[in-house]
Amino acid sequence: MINAEKPRLYVLPPLPYDYKDLQPYISEEQLRIHHQKHHQAYVNGANAILERLDKARKDSADLDVKSTLKELSWNIGGHVLHGMFWSNLAPAGKGGGGQPKGASGDAINKEFGSFERFKKEFTQAAVSVEGSGWAALTRCRQTGRLIIMQIEKHNTNVYPGYRILMVLDVFEHAYYIDYKNDRAKFVDAFWNIVNWNEINKRLEEAQK
Numbered sequence: 001m002i003n004a005e006k007p008r009l010y011v012l013p014p015l016p017y018d019y020k021d022l023q024p025y026i027s028e029e030q031l032r033i034h035h036q037k038h039h040q041a042y043v044n045g046a047n048a049i050l051e052r053l054d055k056a057r058k059d060s061a062d063l064d065v066k067s068t069l070k071e072l073s074w075n076i077g078g079h080v081l082h083g084m085f086w087s088n089l090a091p092a093g094k095g096g097g098g099q100p101k102g103a104s105g106d107a108i109n110k111e112f113g114s115f116e117r118f119k120k121e122f123t124q125a126a127v128s129v130e131g132s133g134w135a136a137l138t139r140c141r142q143t144g145r146l147i148i149m150q151i152e153k154h155n156t157n158v159y160p161g162y163r164i165l166m167v168l169d170v171f172e173h174a175y176y177i178d179y180k181n182d183r184a185k186f187v188d189a190f191w192n193i194v195n196w197n198e199i200n201k202r203l204e205e206a207q208k
């Protein structure tokens, strides 16, 4: 049954801060283009495929299911991950940066031994993504353990059903204006704008 209250297509979510608020770690220009052009492109891409599917079903027309679903996975993955990324960032000193406290601090210490060790492993995961992709901190539903996921593109190496607590976009489109090709410098800057309150919230929801 279709839930009439749910939108049938994706929409670009507004950022929970202004474009200039993540400076100096992400410039206004970089953030604006990333959100308005790149993220929007995944929203548009996913919606175009959904409309194509709707039409083909209505017309009883054949389509190339394999390539359509591959393209859909790329676009939905891009849309969902960007939405998570924006909300796990916050302006430095105003919710962003510092060390995790509460639930995420405890869980990170338990799994990794220390925040420094976690930071090192996550940084290495982000810096070494082959091509374009993401680093993600996830929680396994079966064991409750925190596990780092190194996503290639938007959809490869994903552990099915693991709750994503924090993501870092390391597509070059995330940092080329500010850092040129220096991904490591961008990853280093990321730690100043991590929204630990949001990560705590996601973890607490996952632990319910």
Ligand SMILES: [Fe+2]
Binding pocket: 034, 038, 039, 082, 169, 171, 173, 174
């Ligand atoms: Fe991106």
